[in-house]
Amino acid sequence: MITLKDISKTVGSRSLFTNITASFSSGNRYGLTGPNGAGKSTLLKIIMKQEPATTGQISLPRKVGFLKQNIHDFENYSLRDCIIMGNERLWNVMCERDKLYEGEMTDEVGMKLAELEDVIAEEDGYSADTEAEIFLQGIGIEEDSYDKLMKEIPTDLQFRVLLCQALFGKPEALLLDEPTNHLDLTSIGWLEEFLMKYEGTLIVVSHDRHFLNSVTTHIADIDYDTLIVYPGNYDEMIVAKTSTRKRAEDENKSKEKKIAHLKEFVSKFGAGSRASQVQSRVREINRLQPQDLKESNIQRPFIRFKQPEKECGKITLTIDSLSKSFGENHVIKNFSYEVLRDSKIGVIGNNGAGKTTLLKLLSGIVTPDTGSAKLGHEVKLGYFSQNHEEILDKSQKTNLFEWLKTKKAKAYDQDIRSVLGKMLFAGDDAFKEISKLSGGECARLIIASLMLNEHNLLIMDEPNNHLDLEAVSALAVGLSEFKGTAIVASHDRDLISQFATSLFVFEDDKLIFFDGTLDQYLEKKSS
Numbered sequence: 163m164i165t166l167k168d169i170s171k172t173v174g175s176r177s178l179f180t181n182i183t184a185s186f187s188s189g190n191r192y193g194l195t196g197p198n199g200a201g202k203s204t205l206l207k208i209i210m211k212q213e214p215a216t217t218g219q220i221s222l223p224r225k226v227g228f229l230k231q232n233i234h235d236f237e238n239y240s241l242r243d244c245i246i247m248g249n250e251r252l253w254n255v256m257c258e259r260d261k262l263y264e265g266e267m268t269d270e271v272g273m274k275l276a277e278l279e280d281v282i283a284e285e286d287g288y289s290a291d292t293e294a295e296i297f298l299q300g301i302g303i304e305e306d307s308y309d310k311l312m313k314e315i316p317t318d319l320q321f322r323v324l325l326c327q328a329l330f331g332k333p334e335a336l337l338l339d340e341p342t343n344h345l346d347l348t349s350i351g352w353l354e355e356f357l358m359k360y361e362g363t364l365i366v367v368s369h370d371r372h373f374l375n376s377v378t379t380h381i382a383d384i385d386y387d388t389l390i391v392y393p394g395n396y397d398e399m400i401v402a403k404t405s406t407r408k409r410a411e412d413e414n415k416s417k418e419k420k421i422a423h424l425k426e427f428v429s430k431f432g433a434g435s436r437a438s439q440v441q442s443r444v445r446e447i448n449r450l451q452p453q454d455l456k457e458s459n460i461q462r463p464f465i466r467f468k469q470p471e472k473e474c475g476k477i478t479l480t481i482d483s484l485s486k487s488f489g490e491n492h493v494i495k496n497f498s499y500e501v502l503r504d505s506k507i508g509v510i511g512n513n514g515a516g517k518t519t520l521l522k523l524l525s526g527i528v529t530p531d532t533g534s535a536k537l538g539h540e541v542k543l544g545y546f547s548q549n550h551e552e553i554l555d556k557s558q559k560t561n562l563f564e565w566l567k568t569k570k571a572k573a574y575d576q577d578i579r580s581v582l583g584k585m586l587f588a589g590d591d592a593f594k595e596i597s598k599l600s601g602g603e604c605a606r607l608i609i610a611s612l613m614l615n616e617h618n619l620l621i622m623d624e625p626n627n628h629l630d631l632e633a634v635s636a637l638a639v640g641l642s643e644f645k646g647t648a649i650v651a652s653h654d655r656d657l658i659s660q661f662a663t664s665l666f667v668f669e670d671d672k673l674i675f676f677d678g679t680l681d682q683y684l685e686k687k688s689s
Contacts, residue, residue: 163187164209164335164363169218171204178204182218182389184382188334191357191364193374193396196384197460198602198630202367205384206337209365223363225249227333229341233320237313241303244312244323245294249331252285285331297326300352301345302512318344318513329356335363342370343627346512346653369631371396371656385460396631417450424450462632464584465609465640467544470616475539478503478619478647479524483533486519493519496533497673499666501647503538503618508658508680509651511668517651518548520666520673521623524649537619544617548624548651550604553611556597562607563592569611577614585610601628609637618646626654655680 164186171178178201186192194202207213209220210228227248236244247253259278262271282288298308301322303315312320321344328338336357342350350373357364357377365382368374374381374396381392381399392399424443431440479501486494493516501507509517522528524535525545537543547553554565566578582592585606599607605628612620620641626634638660641648649666652658658665658680665676665683676683 163221163223164365165221166209167219167221169205169208169220170216171201171208172216173204177387179384179389180387184389184391186335186363186365186382188363189361191360191377191379192366192391193378193381193399194365194367194384195374195381195396195399195631197632198600200384202384203339205389206339206365206367210337223334225251225331225333225335227328227331227336229328229338230324231321231339233312233317233324236320236324237311239312241298241308241310241312241315241323242291242294245297245326245330246290248327248329248333249285249290252282252287252290252331255281255285256287256290294326294330297329298323300349300356301326302349302352316514322349325353333362336360336365338364338366338368340367340369342368342373342653344513346515347510347655348512350653350655369626369629369634370654371631371634372654372659421447421450460632461586463586463606463609463636465613465636466584467613467620467640467644467646468616469618469645470540470542472540474503474541474618474646476503477501477538478505478541479538479649480536481524481533482536484523484530484535485532486516486523486528486530492671494523494530494673498533499675501649503647504645505647505649506641506644506661506663507647507649507666508662508664509649509666510653510658510680510683515668516673517668518623521545521621521649521651525621541619542615542617543619543621544612544615546608546612546620546622546625548627550601550608553608554596554599554604556599556604558596560596561593562587562596562599565596565607566611566614570614573614581610581613584613602630602633605629606633620644620646620648620650622648622650622652624652625650626652626657 166182166184169182170180194205196202204213206228208215209222210226211220236247239247246256255278259275259282262275262278265271286293295308299305303319303322307315307319312323325338325341328336341353345353350370354373354376357366366377378395379393381394381396383390383392383399383403390403392402394402424447427443428440428447477500481497481499481501484494484497485492509520511517519528523530525543526535527545562582563578566582567573579592582588587594587606587610596607605625609625625637629637634654634657638657641650641661648661650658650662662680664678665680667674667676667683
């Protein structure tokens with residue numbers, strides 16, 4: 163069990179949360195939710211005592227698994243060793259044992275080695291290598307990489323290893339901050355299955371709605387400057403939270419109405435002979451004072467994409483015998499397809515399969531080895547790169563307003579202000595320097611540029627990365643209601659499920675078209 167007592171955190175003049183008191187019980191799986199900037203990651207660091215709270219106390223079990231982000235600290239360790247380091251007691255004892263074996267063997271050393279071997283046995287150390295390999299296999303890392311150093315594998319795989327590190331050693335509690343980042347659909351499925359069987363206390367932060375709905379038994383929501391724990395998954399929390407708030411607001415309205423009638427009586431008879439009745443109503447007014455309801459910190463962008471006035475041709479994009487290789491890696495081989503007007507296509511596949519390459523080929527950013535991808539008549543393309551710096555030059559001191567002006571020189575100032583406001587850049591935020599934007603803010607600014615212009619074809623590569631749950635939900639609505647063609651790559655199953663009616667799928671070293679939704683594809687694949 164994890165217990166928090168009177169935990170508060172103030173950053174500068176801003177209070178993230180005040181006097182949080184909560185217990186997280188063993189056997190329960192808690193999703194920690196709240197908008198970007200609410201303090202979710204900060205709270206996890208406070209729980210792990212990596213960051214001090216302003217006030218309060220924390221109680222933790224002895225063994226806690228925590229998903230680290232500092233991959234550079236592990237670059238000179240093998241993948242196996244990096245995972246075993248998740249059990250700190252075991253790792254320290256194994257290192258001490260190996261060091262003793264390198265020196266002179268004396269009776270004293272022999273006694274110490276025996277003690278260390280007892281600890282290794284207690285921590286299941288003799289099966290540690292095998293357990294580490296099981297994690298590596300489950301998370302989708304090839305066997306020939308197990309003995310490589312961390313720095314010798316791609317960055318996204320390094321983060322997967324750190325996830326395995328957090329899960330290793332049978333921790334009594336698990337704290338995971340965005341564990342599905344850098345995972346493909348297969349790996350996310352493996353993680354969900356592992357967590358569903360986990361018997362300790364889980365606290366997880368994720369912007370993947372489907373993942374939260376699948377895994378969690380409770381939601382701990384940071385809002386109204388505090389934390390409230392709701393039973394059920396994320397969707398059930400939204401229903402409960404909304405109805406609780408509505409009841410409180412309705413109760414306040416009812417009280418205000420009663421108070422108005424009572425005040426009218428007091429005003430009418432206050433100076434007359436009905437003094438006792440007046441005093442009774444004054445006491446009732448004091449008793450009925452409405453509850454002081456704090457404002458919610460949650461904000462949802464409003465995402466809608468405009469179309470050109472002139473309609474494009476029936477065929478938006480013609481893909482003809484498209485091929486692309488990088489050395490011996492044949493990413494796309496002889497792929498052909500005609501994308502019709504108003505199609506909604508999701509792009510799915512394992513990391514490294516070629517999703518980004520495909521979208522760059524379709525957008526004309528990358529040149530194919532053979533074949534072509536040609537835009538149809540009157541097609542106007544809008545592109546979102548998962549690498550924001552391919553679109554935003556963060557080295558320049560341009561502000562948001564100025565940058566959007568370069569994207570549509572003839573745009574009226576009020577139009578730019580409008581899209582910025584819809585993407586939650588209100589007031590002086592419009593003049594914030596791009597170099598100072600967070601990942602989520604960069605994503606919202608790029609989406610704002612797509613909203614400012616008129617496109618009938620949107621190609622988006624992982625647009626949900628760095629967005630909070632509210633923004634991802636708003637993006638799904640925007641794509642669903644877009645009257646043009648959208649081709650979007652994402653590992654967020656909720657996003658793909660909400661807008662895509664067909665799929666480009668990388669599977670078994672080839673690219674195929676699937677005429678159906680993600681749920682239909684997954685059902686067919688599992689049958």
